[in-house]
Amino acid sequence: MADDAMVVNFDISPDAFTIVTPKFKGGRWKDRLKAKKAVEHRARKRAIEAAEFNIARTTPTPTSETAITAVRRKRSDEKPKQKPAPQAVKTGEFVSSLWTGNPEAAGAVTDDKGEEGKVNEPSNAPLADGSATFTTLGLSPILANHLTTKLSLKAPTAIQRSAIPELISTDSDAFIQAETGSGKTLTYLLPIVNRIMSLSLSPPSAQQDGESAAKQTRHSGLYAIVLAPTRELCRQISTVLSTLIHCKNGPHWIVPGAVSGGEKKKSEKARLRKGINILVATPGRLLDHLENTESLDVSRVRWVVLDEGDRLMELGFEETIGSILGILEKKSKLPKKREEAAGWKSEAGLPRRRVSMLCSATMKTNVQRLGDISLKEALYIKAEKGYDNAGGSSKGGEEGFQAPAQLKQSYVVVPAKLRLVGLNAILKRALIRQTASPKIIVFFSCSDSVDFHFQVFSRLLEDGSDIKPPKPTPKPTKRSEGSEKDSAKPQAPETKLDPSGKPAKQPLPSNNPAIAKAPHLHPTALLHKLHGSLPQPIRTSTLHSFAHTTSPSLLFCTDVAARGLDLPNVDLIIQFDPPFSRDDHLHRIGRTARAGRAGRAIMFLLPGPEEGYVDAVLKKCGNPIRADMDEVFKKGFGGEGVNRKKREWEDKATEWQLEVERWVLADKAVMDLSKKAWGSHIRAYTTHVASEKGMFNHKALHYGHLAKSFGIRDAPGDIRVPGGGATSGGKGRGNTTGSAATATSAKAGAKRSLDAEDLPSDAGLEAVRKMRKIAFSMQMKKGMASEFNIG
Template sequence: MSIDDVIAKSSFSMLEGKIDARILKVLKSMGFERPTRIQAETLPHLLQQKDLIGAAKTGSGKTLAFLIPIVDNLIKHKITQKHGTFCIILSPTRELALQTFDVLTKLLVEIDLSHCLIVGGEKKAKDVIKLQKGANIVVSTPGRLLDHMQNTEKFNFKNLKHLIVDEADKLLEAGFEKHVNGIVQLLPTNRQTVLFSATIDSKVKNLARLALRNNPVHISVKDDTISTVSRLQQGYCICPVEQRLAWLYKMLKKSKKFKVMVFFSSCKSVDFHYEFFKMHCKATVLSIHGKQSQARRKEAYHSFIKAKNGALFCTDVAARGLDIPCVDWIVQYDPPTDPKEYIHRVGRTARGLNNKGNAVILLRPEEEEFVKFLEKEKVYLDKYSFGDPPGEVQEMVEDIVIKNGVFKILARKAFLSFLRCYNKHPLNKIFNINNMDLKSAAKAFGFREQPDVDFLNNKKR
């Protein structure tokens, strides 16, 4: 019998007598009856407290794969607050940490284990109180946690038995390598260490050698035939640069009954498009990007989770790990930096065992080569046609730019940040600013006359 056959016949009920009954009860109440592939393959090893390196696509169910064994082990050892911190879970972003914490909170609804969330943007004094009281499970971003480990008195982690490094590749991309190394060096060596990552590159392997000491089990559930999940219907749309805003207007109007995530290349572009659609088109829109306050990002994240329809405008801060239920469409309005980022973006939909999703990327006519580039990574797109975009949208945004000085400043900043992202794009042979008509590009931000672009003055046009 193949591993696929085994997984198809497996269920969480098979763990009866092996893990605490309250965990199984909560899993059932959360609607989880059968494990995903990564859960089915890793749980037997993790329940035996083995070190593990797990490679799986985003949206594969990694969070429960590591939470179930941790909670069960702490129950078995009758851990209480006085024992201090027994588990640390590292996440690359505040949103992913919050999401992991939310799942953990649901899992512990009938279980008395203390847990806390430690991320930047919150008052440090509150963190200190939580840690000094004795948080058995700490979910955190690396920078803030290392600070507390070095400076917070009575933060007791000398009994720690579990270290989880989630989205390890993203942690390293975000520049957290020194922080993670610092954390590892301060922790007890007699522990279980688990590292999950969507991709296993040389940097992740180096981190694994440092953090994992006990001949780790290697689990990979990647599909060699395709880089995105089979339940995802994905395509691309060719659109002249000056018609981009009108195209997005039509796309959101067509999908107003659905839940949509729209990815932009910069925070300023998110702000501009959010202002236009929310305030001037009265669309149901939320926004998340890295320069917002923690409180605003948290509010937008929870609001979109609860929403039945509407759009979330975001940068790639939302591309990794966020488990937002029932996202129907992923729109890549601005190009990703590489195929890996493309895959992470579309991974926000078609999550779980039976869910389906749709994705579309907007390309200029000069950028259609990106479709062939993705095929080399085993990602295959259909060509979509949305028809002619509505002309009145262009008139509307140009009118607002002329009459509203604040909006004009927002539009100019967004236009310049859009060009800067193209100017430094890693795939500049495809996403090439030198074959872009800047006057036409400015129209997509509501300008009848192109604003001055001083950082391109020396470029060959």
């Protein structure tokens, strides 16, 4: 006979959630206590999740409620504290915990206590031994005095000491190799400007014959062309050039100019028509003007400089540069014989032939191929110190190139589910350091990921405000509203208050949509984003704001900002997504620790195969320190109470993650953006070079865990390519169907997998060529042509 009170199928007994702690033996008692508490914590988490899962799927029963209460009471012997109300869970929905189901990291945390106080001698700083000055390098006194007094450059760097005398005294082609931040731009600009300035003086032969110097003007001709791979670098070189030519007591007839993509051709043609003596350009736009602008006279060009040669080749400019050099050779009117030079007495100080200079931080195969195209019997110039292992071969050049010695590199192994809260923790910790206005750059793999994270950290607070209230209410100050005299002191920025005692809202520097406040990180921080999909005026304004703002500032960007840009006083580089090649890593971290200044860089890696990146790349570029993930979260979410009860910061991190997930669920546009960023991230992950496929294999990604780092509770069912085309995706590991994103060929329109190994084996070109194929196919389908921001 059946009892009416019998529970059918199963019953949850009072001891169902009893925590059984294993016995630990051996070792120190602190280690045993630590292991015991960790086991108890995980058991409590699993019990709570199991109970909440049953509540969501079934009607609550007194037995389950009692079990939940009992488990929560056992969490701590302290008095219960007020906690935010748990998120409402839909019937049948299960919210994954951040702290369960994560793979364990294989390596051990590095003991960095001895490294904190160790300061390496800067390897790219100006020479402090007094062995050389700008005057002793052969520069004119006017230009040397201008560098010292107006530009505050007291001494040259090692590469400048090696290269400038050679470039001034000889007319040979040159290959210049030096590490990032060592002053390569001035290395090739100073000899060019110095020799053009000498045209204002009469040559010795003319002085003996009683002749006067020919008057030089902006119409005298175009003497030098500098090619740069990106618009931002082109603009930066042009700015440096403008500061050089405006010397006191120097010639003022020299006119620089710049042409680059994204600008109006009509205004560029007008400037070229008026006359330019030194031109800075991107390859595509220069070729366009050479073919279509009649007023651009290149018959007297004496110098052609190819800056960031490795990047020029990676972006596929080999053909374009070959066409440019062919046109310059065809239109050149320079004297080829000694008797023809008689009519060029007024330009006796310039090279008798066209000189080509190639500048690159590395000497890869593609750079050597560019050298074969542009250089003839070139000099190989390198810094005298820091390159003892560098040689003339490709292998020797790559092995000899290192990151700046004073740069402190580290990495942290973070599971996929914890990536977003990990980024928040590191950013919050970095912004509370005792720095007047810290500058931080965060690198992502694709533009969609930049857009999503920009929205996450610039969203409004839950109370509708965009600025957090201050900690203890400070006393009102007598400082005026607009005073910024104390902004340079090494203290945390003071929050300005309105009459009600709340932080006063300060207007943004402009109406730039790529600049916003970051109230979740710091009351006065400005957040910037930069990628190739933004219009050029927005990109220019964003870089200017990031470089010149006095507030704490952050820049979320793709690799479009990784090469050549000299952004002043960058304190920290965060590589949230690992780079696509070793060279990209070196250039990314080269945005800090420039010209002898200190800097820090940290990289996020996933547990498992990605940890092999440490031995394969990081240790070959320096001495990286592994940060403890628990310490990162404790310092980021624990605030001042980092020594209080253990694991309390986990609750704060969980609540922050749930807040982001609620924000994503509440807005369809945000949900679409997060799904788009998730898919673009996976597609970008497949484009790592072949030599790194074992470490970055998209088949090993856990799509569900990765989706949580984008604020999505369930992994989307497919990976969609903007503009059309989709593949079905899985939620777990090993689903190869969803991992291989499809791309459309520009000619035949046939679909092909990103896993196809039919591209050239050159590791330096493989990743970018894949991205360019995808981007071009998107353009053909009217999608986002610059998803991976390669130009």
